[in-house]
Amino acid sequence: xxxxxxxxxxxxxxxxxxxxxxxxxxxxxxxxxxxxxxxxxxxxxxxxxxxxxxxxxxxxxxxxxxxxxxxxxxxxxxxxxxxxxxxxxxxxxxxxxxxxxxxxxxxxxxxxxxxxxxxxxxxxxxxxxxxxxxxxxxxxxxxxxxxxxxxxxxxxxxxx
Amino acid sequence: xxxxxxxxxxxxxxxxxxxxxxxxxxxxxxxxxxxxxxxxxxxxxxxxxxxxxxxxxxxxxxxxxxxxxxxxxxxxxxxxxxxxxxxxxxxxxxxxxxxxxxxxxxxxxxxxxxxxxxxxxxxxxxxxxxxxxxxxxxxxxxxxxxxxxxxxxxxxxxxxxxxxxxxxxxxxxxxxxxxxxxxxxxxxxxxxxxxxxxxxxxxxxxxxxxxxxxxxxxxxxxxxxxxxxxxxxxxxxxxxxxxxxxxxxxxxxxxxxxxxxxxxxxxxxxxxxxxxxxxxxxxxxxxxxxxxxxxxxxxxxxxxxxxxxxxxxxxxxxxxxxxxxxxxxxxxxxxxxxxxxxxxxxxxxxxxxxxxxxxxxxxxxxxxxxxxxxxxxxxxxxxxxxxxxxxxxxxxxxxxxxxxxxxxxxxxxxxxxxxxxxxxxxxxxxxxxxxxxxxxxxxxxxxxxxxxxxxxxxxxxxxxxxxxxxxxxxxxxxxxxxxxxxxxxxxxxxxxxxxxxxxxxxxxxxxxxxxxxxxxxxxxxxxxxxxxxxxxxxxxxxxxxxxxxxxxxxxxxxxxxxxxxxxxxxxxxxxxxxxxxxxxxxxxxxxxxxxxxxxxxxxxxxxxxxxxxxxxxxxxxxxxxxxxxxxxx
Numbered sequence: 001x002x003x004x005x006x007x008x009x010x011x012x013x014x015x016x017x018x019x020x021x022x023x024x025x026x027x028x029x030x031x032x033x034x035x036x037x038x039x040x041x042x043x044x045x046x047x048x049x050x051x052x053x054x055x056x057x058x059x060x061x062x063x064x065x066x067x068x069x070x071x072x073x074x075x076x077x078x079x080x081x082x083x084x085x086x087x088x089x090x091x092x093x094x095x096x097x098x099x100x101x102x103x104x105x106x107x108x109x110x111x112x113x114x115x116x117x118x119x120x121x122x123x124x125x126x127x128x129x130x131x132x133x134x135x136x137x138x139x140x141x142x143x144x145x146x147x148x149x150x151x152x153x154x155x156x157x158x159x160x
Numbered sequence: 161x162x163x164x165x166x167x168x169x170x171x172x173x174x175x176x177x178x179x180x181x182x183x184x185x186x187x188x189x190x191x192x193x194x195x196x197x198x199x200x201x202x203x204x205x206x207x208x209x210x211x212x213x214x215x216x217x218x219x220x221x222x223x224x225x226x227x228x229x230x231x232x233x234x235x236x237x238x239x240x241x242x243x244x245x246x247x248x249x250x251x252x253x254x255x256x257x258x259x260x261x262x263x264x265x266x267x268x269x270x271x272x273x274x275x276x277x278x279x280x281x282x283x284x285x286x287x288x289x290x291x292x293x294x295x296x297x298x299x300x301x302x303x304x305x306x307x308x309x310x311x312x313x314x315x316x317x318x319x320x321x322x323x324x325x326x327x328x329x330x331x332x333x334x335x336x337x338x339x340x341x342x343x344x345x346x347x348x349x350x351x352x353x354x355x356x357x358x359x360x361x362x363x364x365x366x367x368x369x370x371x372x373x374x375x376x377x378x379x380x381x382x383x384x385x386x387x388x389x390x391x392x393x394x395x396x397x398x399x400x401x402x403x404x405x406x407x408x409x410x411x412x413x414x415x416x417x418x419x420x421x422x423x424x425x426x427x428x429x430x431x432x433x434x435x436x437x438x439x440x441x442x443x444x445x446x447x448x449x450x451x452x453x454x455x456x457x458x459x460x461x462x463x464x465x466x467x468x469x470x471x472x473x474x475x476x477x478x479x480x481x482x483x484x485x486x487x488x489x490x491x492x493x494x495x496x497x498x499x500x501x502x503x504x505x506x507x508x509x510x511x512x513x514x515x516x517x518x519x520x521x522x523x524x525x526x527x528x529x530x531x532x533x534x535x536x537x538x539x540x541x542x543x544x545x546x547x548x549x550x551x552x553x554x555x556x557x558x559x560x561x562x563x564x565x566x567x568x569x570x571x572x573x574x575x576x577x578x579x580x581x582x583x584x585x586x587x588x589x590x591x592x593x594x595x596x597x598x599x600x601x602x603x604x605x606x607x608x609x610x611x612x613x614x615x616x617x618x619x620x621x622x623x624x625x626x627x628x629x630x631x632x633x634x635x636x637x638x639x640x641x642x643x644x645x646x647x648x649x650x651x652x653x654x655x656x657x658x659x660x661x662x663x664x665x666x667x668x669x670x671x672x673x674x675x676x677x678x679x680x681x682x683x684x685x686x687x688x689x690x691x692x693x694x695x696x697x698x699x700x701x702x703x704x705x706x707x708x709x710x711x712x713x714x715x716x717x718x719x720x721x722x723x724x725x726x727x728x729x730x731x732x733x734x735x736x737x738x739x740x741x742x743x744x745x746x747x748x749x750x751x752x753x754x755x756x757x758x759x760x761x762x763x764x765x766x767x768x769x770x771x772x773x774x775x776x777x778x779x780x781x782x783x784x785x786x787x788x789x790x791x792x793x
Contacts (some may be wrong), residue, residue, distance in 0.1 A: 001177065050548065052551055053548030055475040055508070055527070055549075056475070056479065056483070057483040057485055058485040058527070058548075060484055095703040095715055096703060097714045101681070108528075109474070109526045110450070111545070126703050127705050127713065140481045142481065149486065149489060
């Protein structure tokens with residue numbers, strides 16, 4: 001069982017991550033305290049995260065678990081944020097279509113990645129592929145503000 | 161949790177009241193008014209509505225609402241909401257104090273914003289009209305609100321033993337016709353055959369609105385079928401009260417709850433969607449918010465009469481938080497809880513087939529909704545879509561297995577079987593995937609019709625959509641002579657015929673993307689790219705741009721597609737095609753199906769089922785209202 005880095009560290013309650021970041025990067029209007037984009041970051045594909053799937057649980061891949069705690073870059077699409085002034089967004093393999101009337105976190109595909117940034121997520125191009133680099137965090141985690149459940153996260157992420 | 165605390169207070173007060181007056185007390189004191197002519201009742205109801213001239217925010221709300229229809233003995237929570245500051249509140253039913261009618265004390269709670277007067281778990285034991293009058297001294301003067309209920313009890317001449325209700329989610333008449341065209345085809349302008357569901361002898365047009373809006377959703381519409389009472393968008397098995405808590409709204413008993421207690425019948429739910437999705441959930445659940453799926457999953461099991469079969473997708477709400485894939489926020493393992501309660505569990509089609517059918521079954525085959533026929537069976541190499549869930553049963557497999565368990569009850573059974581993804585694929589404007597699921601849905605009904613014939617013809621079969629989609633067949637589409645996109649759409653005599661082939665006669669076209677396909681258009685869509693062709697990889701029509709405005713998904717139909725401007729708002733976040741308010745068609749056969757004819761309200765499905773079975777709903781121990789405390793235990 002993987003215990004989330006967030007849960008272990010107790011660092012993230014409002015998505016504020018005390019990362020030993022050295023540079024402040026302004027990307028797309030977001031002040032991001034994070035790792036230098038692409039610096040020594042391993043690449044991770046959506047298709048590489050799970051080794052298998054059963055109704056009684058998904059199986060993390062060795063690739064995913066071996067990269068936990070490391071700086072990782074992923075490419076995907078930002079889903080529109082759940083609500084304004086939120087400190088995370090959902091990265092998906094393909095652009096997301098949502099139904100605000102009926103949607104809950106039930107409707108997300110299981111291979112999503114939750115990306116925590118320092119600050120609020122605003123004015124992001126949801127219809128264009130983006131590159132996200134952050135510290136990979138693996139294991140079940142419930143967001144303290146929204147109750148959003150995730151399995152895989154990128155922390156202190158910067159977005160390009 | 162402020163709401164939970166408040167709920168607990170209410171529960172305690174309710175329990176106190178119940179101890180004083182006795183659980184299960186039936187209304188006996190009120191003399192039933194003579195049955196009134198329905199048209200006259202409606203007229204009177206409108207007059208009463210018009211006479212409640214309170215200012216906005218100063219009106220009294222009566223739940224169930226005016227014009228509600230109830231089955232004699234059907235349980236419900238009765239709630240009247242008075243404006244804040246009201247004094248001298250009084251509630252009567254046919255002139256008698258409501259507490260005397262129901263033999264229970266009302267729980268009055270001041271929420272600050274309003275005053276709630278509530279009597280839980282009550283019923284009217286006999287048919288007749290019930291006139292509710294609620295009055296108070298409001299801050300602006302005297303307030304009065306009236307509501308009239310119709311309580312009915314009927315029995316069909318020939319009674320049914322079993323009921324199978326098939327819900328084609330979002331299966332508008334045109335969506336059904338797409339299934340007929342692709343599955344049966346035409347020769348000389350005549351269809352070679354009609355769908356199995358279209359061979360059922362009785363038919364009605366069903367209106368679909370809830371009491372809040374002309375356009376409904378699957379929770380609200382299924383709630384009408386299951387309770388005989390309308391609700392609001394996103395809600396099931398409840399009327400909407402003023403509190404924010406989605407679990408404290410006044411409940412209305414469902415057909416499954418009534419049949420299992422009063423006739424000791426078994427029941428089950430089968431769906432190609434998640435089992436906690438709106439349609440299967442509404443068979444027994446009571447919540448204002450359909451997204452409360454962790455609660456709904458627990459509510460299935462922890463009740464007096466749980467379903468004997470639950471089959472579909474949605475494992476994510478049954479797994480403990482620590483298990484990868486879980487969407488629960490606690491560490492409850494509901495799969496284990498079902499097993500501990502004597503259920504057999506299946507996680508794949510193979511496991512489902514291997515179950516002996518003697519014990520109740522929980523089968524969950526994907527984390528969320530199950531994959532559609534096209535990706536599951538027709539394009540078996542579509543592994544990227546299946547995401548590892550390679551051994552999923554189809555609707556027919558699940559329905560057969562469900563019946564094999566349910567039919568063992570000599571008192572009969574009620575089965576709800578849903579083609580859930582007809583709707584989901586129309587939302588993403590993928591009519592080909594929707595249509596293959598419609599055909600699979602029809603093949604399941606074909607089997608059900610055969611089952612009924614071979615089992616004494618005592619099964620009422622009802623097939624109905626829960627709402628429509630604004631999808632229409634405008635002609636055909638053929639790219640030739642350099643024409644593509646809009647210019648390749650052919651109308652009137654130019655349309656001729658689509659060229660779908662079914663050489664292997666399995667009912668599914670061999671190629672979902674023939675040379676000449678159908679031109680299918682949508683009435684309520686976001687901006688999207690359209691090339692009329694089949695998409696091997698499902699691609700959503702729209703997403704949201706950097707300014708939060710809904711915009712066409714550039715990944716959709718990239719080759720030769722044209723941008724079709726949408727006709728729904730761009731600022732409300734609707735990135736999918738929306739439901740329409742169109743009537744839907746209901747088809748039925750077997751004992752009691754003669755009830756269906758003409759234009760009917762969606763709530764009549766509930767009454768038709770109880771009439772066909774000749775239910776005495778005053779019998780049996782009512783399901784003790786399921787509470788948030790039960791879900792959390």
